[in-house]
Amino acid sequence: MNNFDTATQLVPRVHPLSNAGGAIISDIDLRSPISEEVGEMLRSAWRTYLVLVIRDLNIEEQHQESFCKIFGNLAGLRSKVYRTGGDTKSHALWVANAEDLSRPTAVQQGEMMFHIDQCYTERPSKASTLYAVTIPDEGGNTRFSNLIKAYEGLSDDWKMRIEGLQALNYFDYQANATTRPETIDPNGPQFLHPVVRTHPETGRKSLFVNRQMTIFIEGLGANESDEILNYLFEMIEDPTNVYEHVWKVGDLVLWDNRCTAHARTYYDPKESRLLRRMTVLDENPVT
Numbered sequence: 001m002n003n004f005d006t007a008t009q010l011v012p013r014v015h016p017l018s019n020a021g022g023a024i025i026s027d028i029d030l031r032s033p034i035s036e037e038v039g040e041m042l043r044s045a046w047r048t049y050l051v052l053v054i055r056d057l058n059i060e061e062q063h064q065e066s067f068c069k070i071f072g073n074l075a076g077l078r079s080k081v082y083r084t085g086g087d088t089k090s091h092a093l094w095v096a097n098a099e100d101l102s103r104p105t106a107v108q109q110g111e112m113m114f115h116i117d118q119c120y121t122e123r124p125s126k127a128s129t130l131y132a133v134t135i136p137d138e139g140g141n142t143r144f145s146n147l148i149k150a151y152e153g154l155s156d157d158w159k160m161r162i163e164g165l166q167a168l169n170y171f172d173y174q175a176n177a178t179t180r181p182e183t184i185d186p187n188g189p190q191f192l193h194p195v196v197r198t199h200p201e202t203g204r205k206s207l208f209v210n211r212q213m214t215i216f217i218e219g220l221g222a223n224e225s226d227e228i229l230n231y232l233f234e235m236i237e238d239p240t241n242v243y244e245h246v247w248k249v250g251d252l253v254l255w256d257n258r259c260t261a262h263a264r265t266y267y268d269p270k271e272s273r274l275l276r277r278m279t280v281l282d283e284n285p286v287t
Contacts, residue, residue: 012038014045021146021260022243023049030054030063030252039070046071046127047202051144051243051255057131058250061092064131064278067252071127072280077104093277095130097269106277112178112264113212114145114237117257117279120171120189120213125257126282132251134274139267143244147206147259150235151196162228165195166218167209178264180212192218193286195232199259200284206259207232208286236261247275258282 012028023045028038046052068074074091094100097109118124130142151159170190172181184190195217197208211233217225235241244265245253255262257279267273 012041014041014049016049017051017053018243020144020149020241020243021049022051022053022144022245024053024055026055028054030057030059030067034066034070042070046254046256050146050148050260051245051253053245054252055248056250057252059131059252061090061276064129064252064276065091067254068127068129068278068280071254072283075125075279075281091278095273095275095277097271097273106173106177108177108264109269110178110264111266113180113210114143114233114261114263115171115210115212116169116208116261119169119193119208119210120191122191122285123282124193124286125279126284127254127280128257129252129254129278129280131276132247132249132274133276134272135247135249136267136271136273139265140271140273141244141246141265142253143242143263143265144255145236145242145261145263147197147208147236147261148199148204150232150238150241151205151207153235153238153241158231159196162195162232165220165228166192167195167229168192168215168218169209169213170215171213176212178212181215184215190215195228197258198287200287204259207236208258209233210236210261237263258286 010027010029013026015024017023077093094103094105096105099105099107117128168190170184170188172185172188193208195209196205198205209232217228
């Protein structure tokens with residue numbers, strides 16, 4: 001038995017948002033069961049636009065869970081990274097600027113550098129979603145970089161130079177939750193991944209590095225590693241490769257974590273910002 005309303009299934013429409021990706025899905029009711037036909041339409045739009053936006057929603061946790069399951073199995077919470085109080089069976093992590101001991105909360109304030117969720121683990125998530133509950137009057141936007149477009153914008157010489165390279169990705173939530181660390185703890189969460197990743201569904205290549213969490217390229221000297229990474233970071237952060245989402249209460253945003261990086265713009269930490277986050281497991285290794 002489920003808690004969905006029994007409204008007639010709508011026929012969703014897709015509205016592209018920018019040359020860097022992103023699309024609004026309209027005429028969809030996430031409080032009602034989603035047919036397999038509509039589910040496949042959503043997956044196809046996601047593969048094409050990388051970031052899907054659904055606006056003006058009023059959904060509960062179970063509706064967000066059902067939406068995520070269209071794209072794969074739900075990921076659990078990483079209790080070693082975030083405080084996980086409250087319902088331990090919940091798949092929701094609350095991204096906020098103030099701690100709430102009654103539920104799993106990631107406290108983050110102000111600006112956040114471009115990053116790829118869980119790239120410091122062996123199996124980063126396939127997809128992430130955020131549902132906006134409270135939004136500041138100004139700022140706190142999420143910027144999504146199309147890593148396929150960033151890779152395809154490289155010259156052939158640069159593509160040859162980085163082919164086959166591996167980079168170390170590292171994250172210490174307690175010490176550097178939003179910025180690039182100056183030093184790393186050798187025992188902190190970290191993992192080597194290819195600098196160039198191939199999408200398991202579309203076969204398209206993308207960059208798989210980011211300014212906040214990618215520390216160095218394995219096997220290269222520090223100067224060459226920094227030269228390569230800084231150039232790739234500039235490509236990733238080039239405005240022509242970025243869609244910036246200005247949040248409204250009731251927005252649900254899903255992005256492909258395998259071929260996008262995202263960042264947050266500054267907002268006044270005195271203002272409240274609260275979003276419900278869920279992620280989808282990746283059944284494929286990073287290759």
